[in-house]
Amino acid sequence: MSDFRTLVEVASALDAGTISSVELTRDVLSAIADAKSLNAFITVVDERALAQARVADDRRAKGLAAAVTGIPIAYKDIFCTRGVRTTCGSRMLANFVPPYDATVVERFDAAGAVMVGKTNMDEFAMGSSNETSYFGPVHNPHDPNRVPGGSSGGSAAAVAAGLVFAAMGTDTGGSIRQPAAFTGVSGLKPTYGRISRYGMVAFASSLDQGGPIARSVRDLEVLFGVAAGFDPRDSTSAELAVDPARHKPIDALRIGLPKEYFAALGDRRVAASLDTARRWFEEAGATVIDVSLPNTDVAIPTYYVVASAEASTNLSRYDGVRYGHRCEAPQDLEDLYLRSRSQGFGREVKRRILTGTYTLSIGYFDAYYLKAQRVRRLIRDEFVRTFADVDVLLTPTTPGVAFPIGAVSDPIEMYQQDVFTVGASLAGLPAMSIPCGWVDGLPVGMQLIGPHFGESLLFTAGDAFQRATDWHTRRPGRKP
Amino acid sequence: MxxxxxxxxxxxxxxxxxxxxxxxxxxxxxxxxxxxxxxxxxxxxxxxxxxxxxxxxxxxxxxxxxxxxxxxxxxxxxxxxxxxxxxxxxxxxxxxxxxxxxxxxxxxxxxxxxxxxxxxxxxxxxxxxxxxxxxxxxxxxxxxxxxxxxxxxxxxxxxxxxxxxxxxxxxxxxxxxxxxxxxxxxxxxxxxxxxxxxxxxxxxxxxxxxxxxxxxxxxxxxxxxxxxxxxxxxxxxxxxxxxxxxxxxxxxxxxxxxxxxxxxxxxxxxxxxxxxxxxxxxxxxxQLDALRQGLPELPNAKRARFERDLALSAYDAEWLTSDPDVARYYEAVAATAGDPKLAANWVMGEWSAAMNRDAARTSPLAAEQLGRLIVRIKDGTISGKIAKTLFDALWKDPNKTVDDLIEAEDLTQVSDTAALAALVADVIRDNPEQVGQYRAGKTKVLGFFVGQLMKATQGKANPQALNELLKDALAEVRDR
Amino acid sequence: MTILEKDIDKLCALARLGLDADERSAARTDLERMIAMADAIAAVDTSGVVPLAHPLDATARLRADEVTEAVDRDAFQALAPLTHDGLYLVPRVIE
Structure with missing residues (x-):
């Protein structure tokens, strides 16, 4: 039976003793089993979860419970989990059982959270629909014929379907925000460097950032508090401590609407939802102004050049020598490489590897990779300048609502899904998607982008909105 | 060409x-x-x-x-x-x-x-x-x-x-x-x-x-x-x-x-x-200033200083500075010995031969011990010949000190003029043939007497004192 | 930008990817279109702009020189397709 309480609500129930973590975990495991058709999970760890739940109940009995103690959560199958298979949605790692935990997993373990399983995802996080997974597509709980978005599609679908109270995802160009928008849940991509990348399988190192997906902004805030923090094992981890305080009330917020984002938004009904949200912020006393981010139109090509370049070399380690897929009876070393990699990687991954190899190779490096890094600076700087005038940017998360599985077969068209999310990724900014409307029985998301390390501004704006609206409480199968 | x-x-x-x-x-x-x-x-x-x-x-x-x-x-x-x-x-x-x-x-x-x-x-x-x-x-x-x-x-x-x-x-x-x-x-x-x-x-x-x-x-x-x-x-x-x-x-x-x-x-x-x-x-x-301060004396500078301040030959200076461990050892020996040239002879001679013979990476004989050995040669306590015996003993048993060995083995040089004079008289008396040769102008025969006397004293006779006594005694014989 | 067969050959060789005939022809078209999309950045005036490799202008934090990693070779090699006496094995390499 699906459970649509928020993480904060469930934590109160655990505190009050009306339910134990073991009972909660049993319910969650049975809900996951019932919802197998969604294909949200690659691996479910029943016994391990119940053992963790028992430990969590003991801990709570001793009065040592933290905010997430005993709460069943899931991890995108990109986070390495000691002793539990970590596939990254790829045949290459279909049997890979890491002997170590990701820092994110260690932090949640230390806080007493219960891991119920590993969620489905686009292969190596490359995709915007969860259709590139070696383990098959994930279905959107709001309409099983539609995609849940990607690449953290399994994580978003599991939260939206009431299978777990939260899931940790990763976001390189929109992989938390877009599926959150498509499934009607809340998702946060923190500032680059906030959450350790140690033990998180790399896609594009200068863009990858882990983050939570949950049913409310308050939940995101709690999860962010657990996951974020300095990690000496990640050289790009920020040494700045997380300040749990929210410093500005909603009526002191200055909210910017980047005109280029709205100009690029073709779907009028999505635009109408965003407009309603804008009006709500104005009525709540926030100052709403129009701003301009002129390089928005080159964000997608810039992103795909940078991300593919980094990915092409990050994926070189999968060579069939030390772990991962190895072809049968290799003739020689070249054959071992060629066949292991060709069999182990899917089409989209190969496409990105080839693109990245091209843009880094002699003769093209300056025109593509280096040029993209220059444009990246322009994009970042124009965000930073804009944040001198505003606290938060309000934009659509996606150009439209969730599309049918198989509807977007052209890769270049698929990349356009990321038009509103890649800017914040390139600039390393925190960005959040929360539900703000409903079109054709499907959720619409809005994106809030903050300045570097300004997650608390996003929590202020998002939580105020959710206290006054009920978009985030709508469940699949209960259309308004 | x-x-x-x-x-x-x-x-x-x-x-x-x-x-x-x-x-x-x-x-x-x-x-x-x-x-x-x-x-x-x-x-x-x-x-x-x-x-x-x-x-x-x-x-x-x-x-x-x-x-x-x-x-x-x-x-x-x-x-x-x-x-x-x-x-x-x-x-x-x-x-x-x-x-x-x-x-x-x-x-x-x-x-x-x-x-x-x-x-x-x-x-x-x-x-x-x-x-x-x-x-x-x-x-x-x-x-x-x-x-x-x-x-x-x-x-x-x-x-x-x-x-x-x-x-x-x-x-x-x-x-x-x-x-x-x-x-x-x-x-x-x-x-x-x-x-x-x-x-x-x-x-x-x-x-x-x-x-x-x-x-x-x-x-x-x-x-x-x-x-x-x-x-x-x-x-x-x-x-x-x-x-x-x-x-x-x-x-x-x-x-x-x-x-x-x-x-x-x-x-x-x-x-x-x-x-x-x-x-x-x-x-x-x-950081660079601190590193610069901490730089050791470099080979060229050390070589020049050895030539200039320790009055070593260019060859010796080059030899002693070609390995920092050797240079460090030599400097410690010379400091204790108070005689850079004699120290150089010993380090380049006995010590280096022993190191090579044993293919030793670190010297079993502490630099201070070798220095003290040289001090004992200089102050006339032991002869150079005895010093070589002592060196071998110290090399084999690094726990012994120079002075312990001198005392234990009764190796102190015989410089007591009266005792030596008596021995000289004996030797002259017992070897009339050689005395005759000496008197006939074959002064080379002096070496024979020295040898005899060293044998009689087990090498402990102070060669300087011995030489003087011998010459005086032979002169007396001639004069008679 | 036209991508030629030999370009695909070179890229596949560099990236150690073996593509079948279908994949090859798709790869050419896809890559041409990817590059056409990427060409949009050529029009941006970036004169005097320093390339940005990291979104935050941070500099390296160094690790103290200490041995902190324990190595459980058996655990690591349990993941490997082929090992012998503690070595990873690959088809013979000629230097």
Whole structure:
């Protein structure tokens, strides 16, 4: 039976003793089993979860419970989990059982959270629909014929379907925000460097950032508090401590609407939802102004050049020598490489590897990779300048609502899904998607982008909105 | 005709850190295969590099020692290529912005004189593992213990003019890094390796000829032989009407020949780009000032000081400063002995012979003991002959002290004139034939008397006192 | 930008990818279109702009030189397709 309480609500129930973590975990495991058709999970760890739940109940009995103690959560199958298979949605790692935990997993373990399983995802996080997974597509709980978005599609679908109270995802160009928008849940991509990348399988190192997906902004805030923090094992981890305080009330917020984002938004009904949200912020006393981010139109090509370049070399380690897929009876070393990699990687991954190899190779490096890094600076700087005038940017998360599985077969068209999310990724900014409307029985998301390390501004704006609206409480199968 | 030979060297200096350059795995030598390759060295999914502070300190120290420009910021790059002993499929190195910029080395030329050799740059990088081609059922075995070992690659300008000069340069770098304490200098364990770029041309005014690169030379002798061989090969080739092809060669010391490396046939496109998992390395002025303060006295300065202040010959000064451990030992001996020249004789003589005989890495005999032994020679307590016996005794039993042994073995020199005079009288009385010879002018016979007397005193007679007494006594006999 | 067969050959060789005939022809078209999309950045005036490799202007924090990693070789090699006496095995390499 699906459970649509928020993480904060469930934590109160655990505190009050009306339910134990073991009972909660049993319910969650049975809900996951019932919802197998969604294909949200690659691996479910029943016994391990119940053992963790028992430990969590003991801990709570001793009065040592933290905010997430005993709460069943899931991890995108990109986070390495000691002793539990970590596939990254790829045949290459279909049997890979890491002997170590990701820092994110260690932090949640230390806080007493219960891991119920590993969620489905686009292969190596490359995709915007969860259709590139070696383990098959994930279905959107709001309409099983539609995609849940990607690449953290399994994580978003599991939260939206009431299978777990939260899931940790990763976001390189929109992989938390877009599926959150498509499934009607809340998702946060923190500032680059906030959450350790140690033990998180790399896609594009200068863009990858882990983050939570949950049913409310308050939940995101709690999860962010657990996951974020300095990690000496990640050289790009920020040494700045997380300040749990929210410093500005909603009526002191200055909210910017980047005109280029709205100009690029073709779907009028999505635009109408965003407009309603804008009006709500104005009525709540926030100052709403129009701003301009002129390089928005080159964000997608810039992103795909940078991300593919980094990915092409990050994926070189999968060579069939030390772990991962190895072809049968290799003739020689070249054959071992060629066949292991060709069999182990899917089409989209190969496409990105080839693109990245091209843009880094002699003769093209300056025109593509280096040029993209220059444009990246322009994009970042124009965000930073804009944040001198505003606290938060309000934009659509996606150009439209969730599309049918198989509807977007052209890769270049698929990349356009990321038009509103890649800017914040390139600039390393925190960005959040929360539900703000409903079109054709499907959720619409809005994106809030903050300045570097300004997650608390996003929590202020998002939580105020959710206290006054009920978009985030709508469940699949209960259309308004 | 004579040919102009142009050689540039790339010397790989393995830095003497405890742990690897990007991981906390042990950097000690000689462990079981793959027992020092941690998850980071194995390029497991999600693993990240974190730079070793001591590797940076050592590189900067080297830069200061060669008067190099040290840029405020240096950057790590990925050098991409597939090889089974390169786990990530890229080597983390420095390409565009190395940690050490342009510097120089004042090379003591083999034929005398000094020439300043430009050092283009020195950069930090990680070593690869080892491929073992012994037959494992027709396969190659990979040991990754060496993967991630810290290397400083020192690149010279093509300013070396002969194989002998190249070997002298390699030697001088070897001495320098040992003085700086940044490398153990152990060539047998591969702690220093060298690649040589070699070309020839008919005249120094001609443009540079096509060069070949000889890889992985790990001894001074091999380096010299390989270059000699390659120079001869190139000249022979050109004189026969052929042209030199740019290629990478391996030197086979058993056959004394170079052969092309099969694995390097494919001209690689390394696709260098900034390593996104690492941030720019900053060397600030305060840090550099502190390192400069802490620099040890360098070989050239020490040699000059030994000649100037200790009045040693150029030969002795050169000999004693060619190894920092020897120089340190010598200085301690000389300080205790209070006689630099005598100390030099002992260190270069008995001590060095004993070290070589036992192939000792560290001296079993403390420098202070050797110094005290010399003091006892100088103050007349023991004879030089006895000192040699004592040296051997001390070498075998380092727990004894010089004075203990002198006392225990009753080795104190007999300087008591009355006692010696009695012995002298006895010897003269017992050997009338020799006395007759002496009186006939054969003064060489004096040695016979000394020998007899030393025998009688078991070598303990003070030779000076003995000589005087003997001469006086013989004169008396003659006068009679 | 036209991508030729030989370009695909070179890229596949560099990236150690073996593509079948279908994949090859798709790869050519896809890559041409990817590059056409990427060409949009050529029009941006970036004169005097320093390339940005990391979104935050941070610099390296260094690790103290200490041995901190324990190596459980058996655990690591349990993941490997083929090992022998502690070595990873690959088809014979000729240097």
């Amino acid at each position: 004579t040919w102009d030979v142009v050689i540039g060297l790339e010397v790989h200096v393995q830095l003497a850190t405890r742990s690897k350059i990007f991981s906390g795995a042990s950097a000690s030598f000689g462990a079981e295969p793959n027992s020092q390759a941690c998850a980071i060295d194995l390029a497991m999914p999600g693993m990240l590099p974190v730079l070793n502070a001591d590797a940076v300190r050592m590189a900067a120290t080297f830069g200061l020692a060669i008067d190099a420009e040290l840029p405020a910021e240096s950057v790590f790059d990925r050098k991409n290529y597939f090889y089974p002993d390169l786990p990530k499929g890229y080597q983390i190195s420095q390409f565009e912005r190395p940690i050490v910029g342009r510097g120089h080395l004042d090379l003591k030329l083999p034929g005398g004189g000094v020439r300043r050799i430009g050092i283009t740059r020195a950069h930090l990088e990680e070593d690869a593992g080892k491929s073992l081609h012994e037959d494992f059922a027709g396969m190659t075995g990979i040991d990754l213990n060496r993967a991630g070992m810290p290397l400083l690659e020192v690149v010279s300008e093509p300013e070396l003019r002969s194989a002998a000069e190249a070997a002298a340069y390699f030697r001088q770098i070897h001495v320098l890094v040992r003085y700086l304490g940044i490398c153990d200098g152990n060539l047998n364990e591969g702690s220093m390796r060298c690649d040589a770029n070699v070309s020839v041309r008919k005249s120094p005014s001609d443009p540079l000829g096509v060069r070949t690169e000889i890889k992985n030379l790990n001894s001074f002798r091999f380096l010299e032989r390989a270059i000699e061989h390659e120079v001869a090969r190139q000249i022979e080739l050109i004189e026969a009407g052929g042209t030199v092809v740019r290629e990478t060669l391996l030197y086979d010391p058993d056959r004394d020949e170079t052969r092309p490396m099969r694995s390097k046939e494919l001209s690689e496109d390394y696709r260098y780009f900034p390593e996104p998992d690492l941030l720019p390395v900053v060397l600030d002025t305060a």
